Structure formats: C-alpha cells, structure tokens
Amino acid sequence: MEIDEICVDSKKSQWLWIACSRYTGEVLSMALGNRQYKWMDALWNGLPERFKKRLMYTDGYGAYADFFGEWQHRLCEKGDGGTCTIEGVNNGMRHRCGALVRRTSARCRSGEWLLLRVWCTAHALNRRGRKRLERRLKIKRNTRG
Numbered sequence: 120m121e122i123d124e125i126c127v128d129s130k131k132s133q134w135l136w137i138a139c140s141r142y143t144g145e146v147l148s149m150a151l152g153n154r155q156y157k158w159m160d161a162l163w164n165g166l167p168e169r170f171k172k173r174l175m176y177t178d179g180y181g182a183y184a185d186f187f188g189e190w191q192h193r194l195c196e197k198g199d200g201g202t203c204t205i206e207g208v209n210n211g212m213r214h215r216c217g218a219l220v221r222r223t224s225a226r227c228r229s230g231e232w233l234l235l236r237v238w239c240t241a242h243a244l245n246r247r248g249r250k251r252l253e254r255r256l257k258i259k260r261n262t263r264g
Contacts (some may be wrong), residue, residue, distance in 0.1 A: 120138060120139070120140060120141060120147070120170055120174070120175055120176070120178070121138070121139055121175070121176045121201075121202050121204050121205035122136070122137070122138045122139075122162070122175055122183065122205065123136075123137060123177065123178060123202060123206065124136045124137065124154065124180070124208060125137065125206040125209050125213070125219060126144075127151070127213065127218075127219060127233065129181040132153040132154065133151065133153065134151070134153060134154050134158070135149060135150075135151050135212075135219070135233075135237060136149065136159065136162040136194075136207060136211070137149050137150075137162075137205065138162055138165075138166055138170075139204060139208045140168055140170075140204075140248070141176065141204050142252065143245075143248035143249065143251060143252045144204050144207065144208055144247075144248040144251070145172055145244070145245045145246065145249065146208060146241035146244060146245055147165075147167065148162050148163075148165035148166045148167065148168055148185070149162065149234070149237060149238070150162040150165065150239065151233060151234055151237075154180075154182065155182075156177055156182055156185065158184065158206050159182045159186050160186070161181070161228040163186070164228050167262065171177065173191075174191060174193050175187050175192050175193065175194070176193045176195050176201050176202055176205075177192065177194065177195065178195060178197070178202055179194060179196075179197075179251055180193075183259065188262065210243065211233075211240075211244055212240055212241070212244070214238055215240045215243065215244070216237055216239075216240040218232075218233050218236045218237070219237070220231070237238050
C-alpha cells in the first residue's frame with residue numbers, strides 16, 4: 120500500500136491525504152485536513168482492516184515515520200519508483216478533479232464539497248483499477264493453460 124498527500128490550498132494549509140493499493144491503484148481511504156498527525160490517524164481509521172497489516176510505502180514526510188513502526192514502514196527515496204502508484208493516482212486526481220487544481224476558486228474547495236467531488240473522482244479511478252486487475256488476472260490464466 121502507498122500513502123501520500125496532495126496540497127489543495129497552501130494558504131489554508133489544506134491537504135488531501137490518500138492511501139491506495141500498490142497493485143490496482145485503487146483509492147482505499149482519504150482524509151482532508153492539514154499536515155498534522157491526527158489527519159494521518161483519520162486516514163488510517165478509514166482503511167479496510169485487511170490493509171492495515173501490510174507494508175506502507177511513503178515519501179520522507181515525518182508523520183509517516185512517527186505513525187508506523189519500522190517493520191511496516193518503507194521509506195522511498197525521491198526518484199526510486201517506490202511511490203509511483205500513489206504519485207500516478209495523485210496526478211490522475213488533479214487531472215480529473217478541477218477542485219484540486221490550486222488556481223480553482225476557494226468556493227470549489229470548501230471541505231464537504233471538495234470531499235464529495237474527490238470521492239466521485241476516486242470512484243471512477245477505482246473502477247479503472249479493478250478493470251486493470253481483471254485484465255491482469257485473465258492474462259495470467261490464459262498463459263498458464
């Protein structure tokens with residue numbers, strides 16, 4: 120699993136925390152807040168239980184190292200490709216959800232409205248992720264048989 124955050128509004132210190140599956144790119148949990156520890160906790164509480172026992176791949180932000188134990192946290196250096204799935208999800212979210220573009224009016228980025236728009240975008244990304252996984256599984260079955 121990979122975790123990262125997107126800056127939504129630097130003036131208000133508003134960040135969107137996202138957790139996604141490394142294999143499908145599906146968005147598993149999100150939290151909207153500042154860069155404090157409690158928002159990492161909110162993201163964690165939104166995760167399905169089966170994902171809480173997996174390795175977490177993150178960038179070097181300090182909240183991750185404080186939150187996860189050494190056995191679970193995998194720090195990925197910039198450019199090593201360890202967080203390429205979540206970076207792709209972040210990029211897809213920015214392209215598909217205009218409210219995440221920093222030049223968007225503040226009205227479009229108000230808390231509840233923003234989360235609703237982002238979850239709609241995440242739902243569309245998740246459908247694509249499931250289709251990608253189904254294709255991979257189909258290819259594996261065909262090459263075995």
